[in-house]
Amino acid sequence: MLHLPVTVFTLFLMLLSFHSPTAGAASFSQQEEEQIERFQRYLRIRTAHPNPDYAAAAAFLLAEARSIGLRDVSLEFAAGKPLVLLSWIGSDPSLPSLLLNSHMDSVPAEPSRWLHPPFAAVRDAEGRIFARGAQDDKCIAVQYLEAIRNLKASGFAPLRSIHVSLVPDEEIGGDDGAAKFSASEQFRELNIGFMLDEGQASPKDEFRVFYADRSPLSLIVTAVGAPGHGSRMYDGGAMENLMDCVEAAAKFRASQFDQVKHGSKANSEVISVNPVYMKAGTPSSTVSHSVYIFPLEFCMILVLKAHSFVFSSKFCS
Ligand SMILES: [Zn+2]
Numbered sequence: 001m002l003h004l005p006v007t008v009f010t011l012f013l014m015l016l017s018f019h020s021p022t023a024g025a026a027s028f029s030q031q032e033e034e035q036i037e038r039f040q041r042y043l044r045i046r047t048a049h050p051n052p053d054y055a056a057a058a059a060f061l062l063a064e065a066r067s068i069g070l071r072d073v074s075l076e077f078a079a080g081k082p083l084v085l086l087s088w089i090g091s092d093p094s095l096p097s098l099l100l101n102s103h104m105d106s107v108p109a110e111p112s113r114w115l116h117p118p119f120a121a122v123r124d125a126e127g128r129i130f131a132r133g134a135q136d137d138k139c140i141a142v143q144y145l146e147a148i149r150n151l152k153a154s155g156f157a158p159l160r161s162i163h164v165s166l167v168p169d170e171e172i173g174g175d176d177g178a179a180k181f182s183a184s185e186q187f188r189e190l191n192i193g194f195m196l197d198e199g200q201a202s203p204k205d206e207f208r209v210f211y212a213d214r215s216p217l218s219l220i221v222t223a224v225g226a227p228g229h230g231s232r233m234y235d236g237g238a239m240e241n242l243m244d245c246v247e248a249a250a251k252f253r254a255s256q257f258d259q260v261k262h263g264s265k266a267n268s269e270v271i272s273v274n275p276v277y278m279k280a281g282t283p284s285s286t287v288s289h290s291v292y293i294f295p296l297e298f299c300m301i302l303v304l305k306a307h308s309f310v311f312s313s314k315f316c317s
Contacts, residue, residue: 036123038064039142043121043131047106047138054168057104058082061141061166068149070164075186078176084166085186088148090158096193097161102141103170103177103198106133135201141166163190173216210268214305221245223298230292238280242298249273249302277301 028036045056058074061084065072071087084104090097109118109132116122118132131138144164151158167177181187199210223245225238256270280298 035142035146036129038146039139040121040123040129040131042138042142043129043134044119046119047104048108048118048132049105049171050108052105052168054080054082054104058084058166061086061104061145064145065164068145068152070148073186075181075184077180077184078168081168081176083168083177083181084164086164086166088152088158088162090161092159093161095160096191097163098158099190099192099195100144100162100164101167101178101195101197102137102144102164103167103174104141105168105171106136106138107171108132137198139201140198160193161190163192212268212307214268214272214307215309217304217306217309219302219304221300221302223300224296225298226294227296228294230294232294234294238295238298242300245300246275249275271304271306273302273304275300276303 042057042060045060046053047057062072062074065084065086071089073085073087075083075085077083111117114130116130118130121129121131121134123129141164148162148164165178165181167174167181169175169177173179196209197213199208202208221242223238223242225241226234226236228234228237252271253273256272259265259270260267278298278300280295282293282295
């Protein structure tokens with residue numbers, strides 16, 4: 001059984017006491033204003049897929065780490081995808097260490113649908129900051145660094161070493177980030193006894209700590225059917241065939257979500273199913289619509305998250 005070291009609890013307290021700018025927030029101290037300003041600088045780095053600016057994100061994090069006095073290493077398990085590893089060496093480095101993880105990349109943002117540009121990190125009169133990646137999960141990295149900065153300033157010296165890993169590609173599966181890092185010699189040498197990663201966002205200064213996460217599984221569903229002119233109606237079209245799968249997935253999703261709504265299970269205890277992508281039709285370069293032919297194929301990607309999967313060919317019949 002792993003006992004949480006005092007360092008972890010101290011760090012938790014520091015994390016929890018880091019004030020986020022919530023709606024209606026009054027004023028912040030000079031120190032808090034500087035923390036928020038550093039957070040905004042990180043948020044202004046364009047880290048959204050499909051072209052996250054990892055070089056700029058890594059440069060920012062390395063500069064922050066050096067200003068705090070952390071040992072830093074920039075690893076690269078895939079070209080153009082740096083992984084920043086920061087270390088605060090404990091007084092007894094032989095003990096199992098603590099690893100704090102956060103990812104540098106963000107999901108895409110459509111500027112036209114935002115109140116403020118998604119990478120401007122605008123802070124409004126109520127103290128709210130608008131930025132893609134603010135919650136998922138640049139706030140995590142900044143909280144780690146600010147907590148360490150405060151602990152160092154207070155004279156605290158950890159018994160165990162504390163490492164912070166800032167990884168690429170989490171939003172697209174992590175194959176070139178956390179997966180390669182966790183299989184590396186550098187990871188093994190860290191001798192990690194306890195690790196903390198992202199959880200769910202909180203609108204308050206309270207955070208739920210989870211001790212497990214579900215694994216993602218992407219299902220690519222391709223439905224085929226009879227093609228034809230777009231002005232006619234046919235039986236057995238690809239869309240009809242896809243609907244069978246959509247309905248099965250929707251029914252299963254409702255059965256899982258109902259358990260959450262009724263309070264019998266937590267979000268983390270059910271299997272989530274969500275369509276994330278659909279593709280069909282033939283784009284036209286002359287009109288704003290697809291050309292008027294009924295598509296031969298509809299493709300849909302469903303993402304499932306569960307603690308484990310048992311495969312069956314019966315999910316979509
Ligand atoms: Zn995340």
